[in-house]
Amino acid sequence: MSSFAIRSILVDGVLLGARRRSPALGLAAICLGFLMITLDATIVNLALGPIVSDLGGSLAAAQWIVNGYTLAFASLLLTAGALADRVGARAGFAIGLGVFALGSAVCAVAVSLPMLIASRVLQGLGAAWLMPCSLALIGHTFPGPLERRRALAIWGGASGIGLASGPVLGGVLTSAIGWRAIFLVNVPVAAVAGLLLLRHVQETRRHRHPLDVAGQLLAIAALSLLTAGFIVAGEKGWGTGPSLALLGAGVLSAIAFAAAERIATHPMVDPALFRARTFSVSVTIGLIFNLCLYGGLFCLAVDLHETHGLNALSTGLAMLPMTLVTGAVAFLSGRAVSRFGEWPVMLAGLTAGVMAAVLVALNATYGAVWVLIASSVPLGATALVMPAMTAVVIGAAPGHRIGLASGVLNAARQTGGAFGVALLGALLAAGGDEVSLHLAFAVIAGAYATGVVLALVGRMHSTTSKPTQLQIVEV
Structure with a gap:
């Protein structure tokens, strides 16, 4: 057999030939899939009005276009994470891409509100597969601590950009093309991510629990x-x-x-995971982080539209400065974590959240719109939290349970996000009929402060405790 034939054998179901896998392109595939699911968590918010005008129904019913996605996403994360450990993270990621692309395509051609909501639930099912598999693939592809930190920084940057730019992109696409474009754009992105995945990402070891x-x-x-x-x-x-x-x-x-x-x-979630203090603290911080992030973005969008009279495009552009800061900080977080460690970086991000929330609470609603925009910009610095928090969770879990551990973290995050939108949304009009950000962002400041205290506890424990088996990643 020739050397070319030997190099052309099937490896993990992919014909590589003389080509070599590129970790950078593999990471691009992972980040593209993750970008889609974070983008779709917020991209629909500013398109609800045009959707109702086109498909009919009430605005209250249309809220389930957002809620249906969140509900399916959050409720199936643990199950998808456990199944990913059985079928392989790359196979699970490919399943997620296919289901998410199918849901997006059906959303784009929906002819009724119930059809659109059902399609959003299908998107949420795909997202539930993509989220834990993305982290498991990063842990497998980048086993070294330094390279993993850098990969998680890029992955976290994709998340930060997706969540913060959702309102911007949603407003631009809805105004320029129409609301169907916000769903249709996912289909070619999923196709590119799938091709890169199959060519450049190796399958993880399957564990038949x-x-x-x-x-x-x-x-x-x-x-x-x-x-x-x-x-x-x-x-x-x-x-x-x-x-x-x-x-x-x-x-x-x-x-x-x-x-x-x-x-x-054989428990799906091994209680031993939570005996690692760093793991349980990080999961709790994840819940708080999404409570503040999802709830804060929702409240800002509502206030800019209702109080300041901005349309969908103008609201998206008003949130652009915060989006740019979010992306820049997220991509720089890898260097920060490499230099200072996970817990100090997490503390810096949470402290920035406290300060920014206080600024918004003091300057919101009744001042000029540029004051509100300027006050919201420091919220972008909270993007430091997610890569550092995720690195701690991956480091605290055994290698064969990274998919499940990331499922636990992200189930907590998505539940926190739903709680944040519900709680902080209710506080918007707590003082009467007019929308006011004061109370909502005062609560956000308190939540971030709680996160600071938890991070201090986690940092103290990580520096005083001896490493346990759960803190060793066996990729």
């Missing part, structure tokens, strides 16, 4: 009920029957899930 069926069902029930409860509470009020029923059922399901995992022979 016995399926914890009871744990899977209880996790889906708990996450979906809690997320739905937060969404309904934001729409109908926290004291209404449906809100209390959903939240109560969600809490009971979460308690049952925790009890089931303690007695299961």
Whole structure:
């Protein structure tokens, strides 16, 4: 057999020939997929009005275009993370890309509001696969601490840009082309990401853990009920029957899930993960981070439109300075983490969040719009938090459970995001009929301050405790 033939054998199901895998292009594939799912979390916000005008229905019903995506995304993250460890992270990522592209295409041709909402749920299912698989692939492709930190910084930059630029891109595309363009743009991006994935990303080792069926069902029930409860509470009020029923059922399901995992022979979420203090602290910070991020972006967009009278395009452009800062800080965070470590960088990002939220609370609503825009710009510095937080979680999990560990982190983040939109959205009009950012951003400042305290605890524990098995990554 010739040397060319030997080099042309199938490796992980991909014909490489004489080509070599490029880690940089592999990372590009991972980041493209991750960019899509973070972008779609916020890109729809400014297009709801035009969608209702085109498809009919009420604006309240149209909120489920956003909520349906969040609900499916959050409720299936743990299940997708556990399944990714069984089928391989690259296969799971490819599944996610296909499902997300299909959902996007159907969204773009939707002829009714129910059809669009159902398609958004399909997008959320694809996103639930993509999120944990992206982190597992980074952990596998970049095993060294330094290169992993750099990869996570780029990955975090894609996330920060996606979340913050969603309103900007949504406003531009809706005004220039139409609302269907915000979904259709995902299809070619998913195709490019898929080609790069198959050519340049190696499959992870498959681990045939016995399926914890009871744990899977209880996790889906708990996450979906809690997320739905937060969404309904934001729409109908926290004291209404449906809100209390959903939240109560969600809490009971979460308690049952925790009890089931303690007695299961092969638990989906190993309770030993949470015995690593750095892991549990980072997951809690993740919940707080998304509560502030999703809720803050939602409140800013509503205030700019309702109070300052900006249209979709102008609202998106008003948030552009914060978006640019978010992207720049996220991409620089890798160098910062390499020089100072994860916990100091996380502390810097959370402290910036406290200061920025205080600025917005003091200067919001009744001043000139440029004052509000300038006050919101420092919020971009919170992009330091996500890559550092994610690196801590990956480092605290055993290599064969990175997919699940990232699923736990991101389930907490998505649940926090739904809670943030519901809670802070309700606080927008807490003082009367007029929208006001004062109380909402005062709560955001308090939440970020809580994150600062938790990060200090995590930093103290990481410098005083001996390494455990859970802190060793076996990729």
